[in-house]
Amino acid sequence: MRLYGIDIASRLMLGTAQYPSPDVLAEAFRRSGAGIATVSVRREAGGERAGATFWDLVRDLGVTLLPNTAGCHSAREAVTTAQMARELFDTSWIKLEVIGHADTLQPDPFGLLEAARILVEEGFNVFPYTTEDVVLADRLLSAGCEVLMPWGAPIGTGLGLTNVYGLRTLRAQFPEVPMVVDAGLGLPSQAAMAMEMGFDAVLLNTAVAKAGDPAAMAEGFARAVEAGRLAYQADPMEPRDMAAPSTPVIGKAFLT
């Protein structure tokens, strides 16, 4: 998988938040085989040095870092956050989140597009966290985004793909654009489904971090992503309503 000119070996992307401990986080990443880790920037107190500790931890994971603008509710806020993240993580990659609704954490399509335009202009490689809206997707691509990250379901819900029709339409409209289903996945089967539909990768965090055994769940997702990708490449059969015997009818013993 190639994203903004970088080859990424794994189609599973993993968040770094909410793990019970740094050791569990590291073990989950090891078993997931994830090639990309999402990170954030947050306030630090004088003398705290928590940032340096976390920086050492994620650097040791040996994965590509994708900073986010989580929690931003305006284009201005997201742009400033992206600029701070670029300096801190030394990368032009940014997972752009501009949230428009408190209960669903749905992206604000207007603020998202505005921020994407500014950041592309400033040389960022923007990964917009978006909905399945094809018009918005088209505008984001026109603004210079080369990857799209449509939501599966609202962040942290674990509901899976709540609008399969919308996601299928989005996938079909832009077959050449790398797309990552981001947010809302709770189970490996849901990740497999996204991959079977032809999405290029999935990004999750809560489903792994909040599982009873995060490392085992990470490996479960890794296998599901691989299985789903293989199925997509294998060109699945067409479903049908009526039964069709799989065992040959000819040659059956005549016993009545």
Add this chain to the structure above:
Amino acid sequence: MKIIVNGTATEVRSETLATVLAELGYGDAKVATAVNEGFVPAAARDVALAPGDRVEIVAPRQGG
């Protein structure tokens, strides 16, 4: 002068962003900064602050 640092009113003696960071114990910490909602790159921290300025100081953290 009194400025706002990460949302908290703070009395500082220093006059520039760089010297305020040193005064508040950030020293060589891995942080990025913004003043009045605008990003200030590390190379531009010699900028003078004014009373009431809103300073944000952030560091790498966990994210999804």
